[in-house]
Amino acid sequence: MKTHDQFGIQDALRQLNIQAENNGICTGTQWLTGQGDPISSYSPADGQLVAQVKQASLDDYRQVVEKAKSAFPEWRKVPAPARGEIVRQIGLELRKYKEPLGKLVSYEMGKIYQEGLGEVQEMIDICDFAVGQSRQLYGFTMHSERKAHRMYDQYHPLGIVGVVSAFNFPVAVWAWNAMLALVCGDVVLWKPSSKVLLCAIAVHRIIARVLKENKVPEGVVNLVATSSKYLGDELFSDTNIPLVSFTGSTKVGKKAGGLIGARLGKAILELGGNNAIIVTPNADLEMAMRAIVFGAVGTCGQRCTSTRRIIVHESVYQPLKEKLVSVYQSVKIGNPLDPTTLVGPLIDKGAVATYLSAIEKVKAEGGTILCGGTVLDGDGYQSGCYVVPAIAEVENHYSIVQNETFAPLLYLIRYTELDEAIAIHNDVPQGLSSALFSTNLLETEKFLSCEGSDCGIANINIGTSGAEIGGAFGGEKDTGGGRESGSDAWKAYMRRQTNTINYSRELPLAQGIEFNV
Known part of the structure; x- marks a missing residue:
């Protein structure tokens, strides 16, 4: 480096x-x-x-x-x-x-x-x-x-x-x-x-x-x-x-x-955010994969809008999982000023310790680490702040999944019906950013309706991070x-300030009240 x-x-x-x-x-x-x-x-x-x-x-x-x-x-x-x-x-x-x-x-x-x-x-x-x-x-x-x-x-x-x-x-x-x-x-x-x-x-x-x-x-x-x-x-x-x-x-x-x-x-x-993407059977998987990777590893997972959870329909779960693990293994980690780098370091060693602790908690609660979860400490990584982004198979109710880990730790969760996916999506304390990938109008509109995402930001066919300044930015619940x-x-x-101007010479009162002095 x-x-x-x-x-x-x-x-x-x-x-x-x-x-x-x-x-x-x-x-x-x-x-x-x-x-x-x-x-x-x-x-x-x-x-x-x-x-x-x-x-x-x-x-x-x-x-x-x-x-x-x-x-x-x-x-x-x-x-x-x-x-x-x-x-x-x-x-x-x-x-x-x-x-x-x-x-x-x-x-x-x-x-x-x-x-x-x-x-x-x-x-x-x-x-x-x-x-x-x-x-x-x-x-x-x-x-x-x-x-x-x-x-x-x-x-x-x-x-x-x-x-x-x-x-x-x-x-x-x-x-x-x-x-x-x-x-x-x-x-x-x-x-x-x-x-x-x-x-x-x-x-x-x-x-x-x-x-x-x-x-x-x-x-x-x-x-x-x-x-x-x-x-x-x-x-x-x-x-x-x-x-x-x-x-x-x-x-x-x-x-x-x-x-x-x-x-x-x-x-x-x-x-904080605990942002999720729902991937339905009608999603463009290639597009979804690209959005997931940027959302999860961009800024080394240190955006409040970083993608934390992927809720995937069982029919496309395995191919998406394999694709994500493959891409994660090819992501270039290194000096953030190197133009070939895609993932830089965490902010400090304290953040690294938090990341490693989260990995251990995932394992303790029954989750499976599919890739990553380690620290890079060889030549060129002397600052001690570089980690390998991780993907884990989990269940949404795990305590570690319910809490935001400000690091590149991505959770994969299965679902069978859209209502179930939306319920999983909303079943966290935070409510910042969210997304759904689908080409089915009924699915996308439901996600954006009052029955859908409970977040301040809800997207269709784009990821959770990278909001434009033209829209109001923020979230609900613990966000x-x-x-x-x-x-x-x-x-x-x-x-x-509400202003009322009387341009007559009379003094009528609001609600028709009579008060004669």
């Missing part, structure tokens, strides 16, 4: 202005020195030190919050299309740095370079979407029951939007939230995962020129790069932040939701119920 220098990482770091040690606090164009200890970022690709970040302390966080609070009254008065113009320019700037930022995402997080580029493209796409949305922050006009009255509703900015993002999408999830929040008139405070702080710092360095040239007030776009050592529950409990968008595990999300709810704050929770990105997800970033 080549070293990182041979893949151009040092050049990418120079383009992104990533130093050996970086400040982790930014209020737009001003970088502040954090009071916290330095934290080191090591690449799961080769185990090498990428750079260090001077972490923000709790006091630093509080200072940034005050800066954001002072910026909000000015920013909300900027016309929404003018805010959209700034977002448009941010999208153009991201286009200039797509390759080096995609490379850093790949190197610091571990997803293959093509996926790193795809993540930056998501940022660009949501900028384009948000620009149009800035002219469509619409409300509705209603007919009043009272004579000479007009009713309508409208949307106003909330204030500070806190964005807590996960390691698996180091930059895109921030953009999904931040670009919409900005056109809605909110200010943004980003706390990225402590495992991928350099990606967040690079993003803020990229957009700084746009903010400076447009004289965007300091405090509108903020970064607090730190770990839970310094900033944990305080952000969720902070009454200065009316909305927190949290992406992460269900366990942490439940805690965050409780803290936010206790102060009657608003939350967008994007939590948290939040929605980000497209459709009308923008409404979450604003407060709704």
Whole structure:
């Protein structure tokens, strides 16, 4: 396996202005020195030190919050299309740095370079979407029951939007939230995962020129790069932040939701998925196989939309199983920056331990490992983060199957009737993404009906991962119920107000009430 220098990482770091040690606090164009200890970022690709970040302390966080609070009254008065113009320019700037930022995402997080580029493209796409949305922050006009009255509703900015993002999408999830929040008139405070702080710092360095040239007030776009050592529950409990968008595990999300709810704050929770694909006798097996493999091993199984369970009709179970096992054995595992690699490493050794534990639990509950389930530790895999993707035959009720394993572990489950398949599909605590492969209209429509998938995303003849930004993204049940990105997800970033105007000289009361003074 080549070293990182041979893949151009040092050049990418120079383009992104990533130093050996970086400040982790930014209020737009001003970088502040954090009071916290330095934290080191090591690449799961080769185990090498990428750079260090001077972490923000709790006091630093509080200072940034005050800066954001002072910026909000000015920013909300900027016309929404003018805010959209700034977002448009941010999208153009991201286009200039797509390759080096995609490379850093790949190197610091571990997803293959093509996926790193795809993540930056998501940022660009949501900028384009948000620009149009800035002219469509619409409300509705209603007919009043009272004579000479007009009713309508409208949307106003909330204030500070806190964005807590996960390691698996180091930059895109921030953009999904931040670009919409900005056109809605909110200010943004980003706390990225402590495992991928350099990606967040690079993003803020990229957009700084746009903010400076447009004289965007300091405090509108903020970064607090730190770990839970310094900033944990305080952000969720902070009454200065009316909305927190949290992406992460269900366990942490439940805690965050409780803290936010206790102060009657608003939350967008994007939590775990246990995503399944149903393969019927009427499926195109070749198409299904390709979708399954990408969904299960892409990002080394570390997407919230990764395919975890395959529910296969008994008549096509054996041929699909054989095809999948064969393809798994030929998938290239290696350095994510190598263009021939299809599967990179897990994020760290802790994730590897979780993966190996899940393999043992599958065996203990009666499942059969068909392939994979081991760690690669030979030449070129010195980071200790590379695993062989696994396929297991299981039953849906197994405890390990009911819980999401954030790693490339795919479960095969048989079914005989479609109703049984849908019941199996829905019989997990999570409800994010789902898919069914079939060319039978009756089967596909039932899956999309109220009797079908209980997930926030339901697809036909495409896999569970790789959602477009034009649709609202999110799920139900233990996935948290939040929605980000497209459709009308923008409404979450604003407060709704109903307005009634009396343009007469009389004062009729609603419901015909008589009250004469």
